[in-house]
Amino acid sequence: MTSWRPGGPAARLHGNLAGAANIEVICADGAAQPEFPVDAIYVNFGVARPAERWLHHLKPGGRLVLPLGVPQMHATLPVRVIEQGMGLMITREHAGFAARSLGAKPFVFAQGAAELPDADMDTLRRSLETGHDQRIRSLVSRQAARAPAWFAGKD
Structure with missing residues (x-):
């Protein structure tokens, strides 16, 4: 810290x-926090995926709210931003994670551990372009999805 x-x-x-x-x-x-179980996590910078620690330390019934998207350089400022992205709310349930879109949102993008490989970033970009984020119902981490997925990356 x-x-x-x-x-x-x-x-x-x-x-x-x-x-x-x-x-x-x-x-x-931010990706190294929290160090203990919590009821809620609000991420105030854009990421391409939730950090593993956020999911692991979310208490049952706990909620994680984050801006999800693909970064690009701002047109006039020396920062990366999410021009095309969405707010995402993830709720830890007994048997996994429920998820839902909070709608399209632009945001400043984070630096560090919550980034994706280039191929996954391209896949996420294409998923965001579909505009079908309202269909999101769950988050599956570190295992194959059992049904068609809005986005599926290497991890």
Whole structure:
């Protein structure tokens, strides 16, 4: 875990939430968190896939909300963004993960562990182009899907 800059966003958030006993502000690599089971995870940067740790540490009934998409360079700023993507909500259930689209969303894209190989990135791009994200009902991780999948990658 890294420390935050005085006056930086994490420090301000920590100060704003100091009175909330049920919230902890952590400034660290997002894909390496959480370190223990949690009820909810909100990811505020775009990713091409959920980090393994987010899924593993989600309590039964817990929810993970994230922007999913393929990164591209912004037209005028030196950052990667998701121009074509969607919000995705994943809920841990007894026998796996339910998932549903929250609709099309542009977002700033993350750097690091939640990226995909180029071939999978191309497949995700084509899946997003179909506009059929409202058909998403579940997340299958590290095993073959039992039915036709909206997106299926190497992992």
